[in-house]
Amino acid sequence: RAERLWRAGAAFVDVLPRPPRPTTLPPGTIWRDAPHDSIPHARWLPNTGFGELAPQTEAYFRHGLSAATGGDPDKPVVLFCQRNCWMSWNAAKRALALGYRHVHWYPDGTDGWGEAGLPFARAEPAGP
Template structure:
């Protein structure tokens, strides 16, 4: 005759109940988490402040690429990569004799660094620099694939990609993970020098 072990049955029942509650909790939380990520709307214009903040999941007119896609494009040399991370300027009021060293910028090898071109508003000189950089990088072909990036949760690349679209470039790609995603995938980098 088989005896029933109430203790183990109760434990099994408790485990099943806990698993069901955990699953229900995951289902209840998952849509909220997805809504939180999708809740950053695309602004009508450029982002003008707080550039290091969550970005939208989209950019109208552009193609969004993840790290695997960016790597494929880079390895195939089928797109131009433009880094738009700002470069800290040397302060004008440094005491005499102060040594200023630029912070190294490791970026995707072969990229063109158009430093400081991702701000929401550009001075006429900076706007001309941005346009000249795009012209140089593409050889004047506005249909060439261009990947814009900086860092994760950085509006600079979003703004720059939007600006390129407004300037008539037709194959604009935005890589929102930037060098953070690239480095996390253990892909190679090189030290950047700003375009002149």
């Protein structure tokens, strides 16, 4: 079903958290984020699936969801992470609370997508 929605042009939103820079790195150490592959054309909104969000992160989620859907609360939107990652469930509930009417939760996330032999694309966090 997720593949059908993807092919039909639904908005896909990846909420996988972005690992923070380790606090134990010595000053001046260069830190590079690990690459993140996601479902092609998905908007990556890292750290927006936690149960409680800081106001700034909640605003980032609202803005990112609006950008992903073109501001259309009737556009189908699919929220995902990885299998057994409940952050996408939290984000889906948050999207419903924001008035989006066609919200889908993809519980198998990128794990299920890959197992189905579907493509991936390198993702970068969406801007503010």
